Amino acid sequence: MAVDEISTVRSERIWTYAMVAVAAVMLVAIVHAGIAQHFGTPSNSIETVDPNTLHLAGEFVSENLGTRVGLDGKITTRVVTTQFAFAPDCVVVPQHMQVTLRAASPDVLHGLMIMGTNVNTMVVPGYVSQVHTVFDKTGEMLMPCHEFCGLGHSQMVARVRVVPLEDFQPDEQGRVSCADR
């Protein structure tokens, strides 16, 4: 078979350039999606929180959990992930509005995702996890813990209820909870 050394080297070189070009195109696409289209990773700024005092003071005390509309109109949903339940285990969010989900853990490593969405983050004790999202469809979705956190891990599933904006009625403190309806 006539494959001389020069043509071998030439074909290799062409392939190498082509593959480096393929990698470069992928890189540009991913960076573009990440920066220009904000299709990025959760928790851009690193925020710490003490897992041992989470329940005593600060934003993750139990009265402050669930969905809350701030004085500035911003909607924040806070959850605490514990062995082996979410607190609260059901949250209400409005459709078509920007929602900020904040989560923290007082004990071990957990993770959460909302099925059917791109909401996905690890919850690492010592840090606050934060995800921004907009829910397009109304209805109830599962929010399971997706990281092994002990023998009860499989039971750890919460619910997210997405309601039309007109049904999203905060109380005087700006709170909306699943129990209200």
Next chain:
Amino acid sequence: MPTANRLVLAHIWTAFAAFGVAIVLGLWQMWVRSPLAAPLSSAENYFISVTAHGSAMAYVLTTFFIMGFGYFVAESALKTPLPYRGLGWFGFILGILGTVLVVATVLTGKATVMFTFYPPLTATPWFYLGLVMVVVGSWVWCALMLVAMARWKKTHPGQAVPLAMYATTANAVLWLWTTIGVAAELLLVVIPAAFGWTRAVDVGLTRTLFSWTLHAIVYFWLIPAYIAFYTMAPQAAGGRLFSDTMARISFILFLLCGLPVGLHHLFMDPEHSSGFKMVQMMLTVLVAVPTLLTVFTVTASLETAGRLNGGRGLLGWVAALPWKRPMVLATGLSFFMLWFGGFGGLINMSYGMNAMVHNTSWVTAHFHMIFGGSVVIMYFAIAYEIWPQLTGRSPTSLALQRAQLWLWAVGMMVLSLPWHWLGLQGQWRRVAHFDYSDPAIAWWAPWMIASLIGGAMLVVSAAMFIGNLITFHLKLQAAPPVRPMHYAVALHPGARLPSALNGFTLWNVFVLILMAAAYTYPIVQSFIINPPHAVVHRVDRAQ
């Protein structure tokens, strides 16, 4: 010539024994998660099983196989006896004792922390010490590979180290770098906590250190498969290696690109900023390059063989390949699975897109396809290739070997394609049982059963594999003379090799620079921001 054959057999049989047990556990786990009622089903049994399955497959199968195969290559490629064979046995015994500790602690429920540990969950210290012993045993192997190559170079000045040995040593170098992360995590943080010397751990730091190991370890596992692609498949196909230089460059690129990318496993974590995540994402894209180069060189090598066999036209050479030879068949099947696995991997590493699949069944399916599929099928093919050398007997039936390989590939597709799909739809990981009465989950049932059938096919294939190897040891028939091991030679040998492609000094300097750039800040950050630590949660005693 005294040989290390017994040492090789001891290692690789240990690897496949662990594999044989772990795969049965894997099938049971799929059964438990499926809508069908499984025996012994409980959360505790399930997570014990997952820890055992993961530890056996990821640590025991791989490490012992790679060590055994490395000893084989060192003798057969360098054509000299292995130096310090006694130390090889020392490393082996250390690894066996470590494995026994791991098995004992996991099976008694004292170490249900998965093979990825997840501090602040904390097992009995003996579990981690067992793993440390396996790793230290493998460091002995690394040293022996380095010594074997250095000695050969001294006695063969100016000659190129045979490719199979060069690649094996590249893997030893890679492994030494790789294990630094997990060793630091275990020795500095996890084991002190397990002994009760510290009450709390910096969870972010442990995750960062583990990520150092987590990508490169996969390359450690797959380099033997690539050695087979480059040096065994072209030979079995009756051709030549298209390019020896290109092969060396690929192995060097694995060493360089496989390490400074581990943070891509932490894209969804809160302890790192998006900047460092993006830097390591960029390096991760480069990881695709050596695999794409391998696809080219190996395909071109096989084309050479097909054309020598009389294949004509654009694709006629494919049909002309000797597919009856298990090594050629396995290479074809492995490449087929590599396309699926590679595609899945591209999704995982794509930064924002990772949110779609992180910690879903997609990830589990992905690494089963790429490791269990593309890589382990080459472990089988390597075993079929070297067992005649090790036992001095030829196989009783190539047809049985081929059937086993086919069943493995088909089983892996049936197992992992439904699994990928469920993951994309949001099925989350590491769950002992799903509530199929929930309408959001009920539709998964038939997909889970399909996947379970794939798992059953894999168990049958594994049993056939072990049976095929055992036939070599039974003195069933007179052994015809076995030809000595031959690795593929390059199409154009004799070109002078730059010394950089015949050693690792320069590349170690590059790795050091890359790792310093990629990991100094992510590790030091823990001491700058000094995050609150999390209290240890013991799993080995009632709280």
